[in-house]
Amino acid sequence: MRKILILLVMTSNLVEAQFIKEKSINAQIGYGLSVPYNSVDEIADDGFFAQGELVMKVASWIEFRPYAGFILTSSNGKDLNDNPTDDKAESKAFLLGGKARVRAPIPWVAPYIEIGIGTSIGKFETLTTFDNIDKSGIIYHIPFSFGLELGKNNNVDLGFTYYFQPSVEQFVGAFAVGITFPLNNKK
Template identity: 85%
Template sequence: MKKTLILLIILLTSNLVEAQFIKEKSINAQVGYGLSAPSNSVDDVVDGGFFAQGELVLKVKSWIEFRPYAGFIFTSSNGEDLNGNPTDEKGETKAFLLGGKVRVRAPIPWVAPYVEIGIGTSIGKFETLTAFDNIDKSGIIYHVPFSFGLELGKNNNVDLGFAYYIQPSVEQYAGAFAVGITFPLNNI
């Protein structure tokens, strides 16, 4: 799994993507409010933090893009559930994110909805504590990124969306409410 993921990332980010099917290239920088939560929580716990990510945007058509990405997310528990009641449950993530996604979007100026999915790896420390799970793991795990949102502006260069990283091996998901800006690369 790790070798396949590394090979995919190298292929997407190398000069092999200079093929004729890539119409445009750009860089997308995102920052936002990070969150993580255990998958099996009794108390509805969501832990907050910080999220940042950069993506190389490889536009194939006006409605489909390949997006290799690198980013990080840091979340920590405040010891409360969503209602402000004290709880011992938590789902903390402190990780570097790396992978690739495919974005499908409606090619509409000013407001273009999108959805994306892919595969990636999280490298860091993960702690999940619920009535069902007691996981304290450091290292490399896989995740499945899933995002949806809107591209705003005349050239759709502002991104407003929700990004989720499902991490089944540690029984939690991480995510963010993020804002991004896309910068075109001119014939690089």
């Protein structure tokens, strides 16, 4: 049994999933936002978002995307109308998870939508009339994105990405731009 296990470990790098047609890396950067679920004031705290994804194309219209990224948002003490407020939704988190993207396989402009499941690791603060949450650690999130893949090979990504975080009563998101770099794909 031990010899079989050693043989499997040694040959595991020779085995490839047959349903993955192409692999690439997608790097995104954008303007980050965090918004509380319940707020009397119109609150949207802003910051920075960056993420990297391994793109595994199954067919021309579906891709699996494990991702890792981070979002940093902070309050400036004002609401969207520039009035002072104590309400806020701040996140300083590392994002990790997986998504599935469904896209229209159209050259130059391909619309897409994606959903998945993941975890946020960091510090979260939601302060509204209804919530007073100050939490650090690991929480789950539900990613949801939509946008357009642009260019002849659809290698520029322009979209909105959101991470719903129910345990801290807020969602974080970004308006992001990404570029996809193909990896050496075997034909």
